């Protein structure tokens with residue numbers, strides 16, 4: 001399908017500082033593509049605007065970090081209106097996952113070129129709310145919760161490393177009653193992640209090998225303890241992309257998590273609190289524009 005109209009949703013405060021409107025204007029000049037721009041606002045959801053765009057444009061293109069991308073994806077979930085990602089954030093996990101160029105002008109060139117395809121990507125439901133990337137409980141959630149905007153603006157991705165060191169030092173295991181595709185498990189751990197996407201936003205590294213955003217499955221990863229040895233094992237398995245006994249890894253379509261008390265957690269970029277959660281996968285529930293052969 002020829003793209004004739006694009007709606008850009010731009011976070012003017014995201015990680016990169018560059019002349020995005022100039023880049024868009026240059027990329028689309030003479031291409032016969034009409035375009036409109038919507039700006040995000042601090043602490044205000046863009047979901048309603050994104051939902052109103054369904055069926056009214058050929059493509060919704062988000063320039064921002066994973067916070068904006070996941071919010072717009074959740075709004076478009078289940079529709080035929082495709083999403084494009086122009087990575088403008090700090091970690092850009094989703095762009096890395098999908099092989100979308102991290103350079104802004106190169107990502108815009110995907111929109112205007114011929115070498116793209118619309119890939120159908122899985123999403124998850126967290127207690128019926130759609131999410132794109134993952135749900136984190138425990139130290140991974142604390143790390144994201146503490147890496148605030150000011151820290152990310154001043155030191156970029158190092159913000160996550162700094163807060164990781166702080167949260168590891170304070171890590172206490174929690175107990176989890178899990179029901180994974182109907183099978184019961186009693187576990188304890190310092191971090192529980194239910195993920196749709198493998199990438200962690202650092203280079204091309206994935207959390208664990210074998211995680212796919214198009215396999216119709218969620219990956220559940222439990223880190224049992226935060227001892228120095230376990231942390232080193234996890235770091236080395238991420239670097240070498242092999243399995244480690246420091247992590248327990250399941251794949252499933254649905255998981256119910258029961259906790260002894262209410263916990264803070266992160267679902268994509270949203271902060272939540274919960275004691276019982278049901279998470280399920282919705283296979284092929286959003287179409288994303290990607291460079292050909294990127295998955």
Ligand SMILES: Nc1ncnc2c1ncn2[C@@H]1O[C@H](COP(=O)(O)OP(=O)(O)OP(=O)(O)O)[C@@H](O)[C@H]1O
Nearest residue numbers: 013015040041042043064065066067068089090091
């Ligand atoms: N106009 C704005 N001014 C200030 N902050 C904004 C504005 N629009 C959105 N935000 C804030 O930006 C955050 C989302 O940022 P986004 O995910 O795009 O980038 P990021 O944080 O750099 O990326 P990453 O998640 O990859 O680290 C939200 O906290 C939102 O409130």
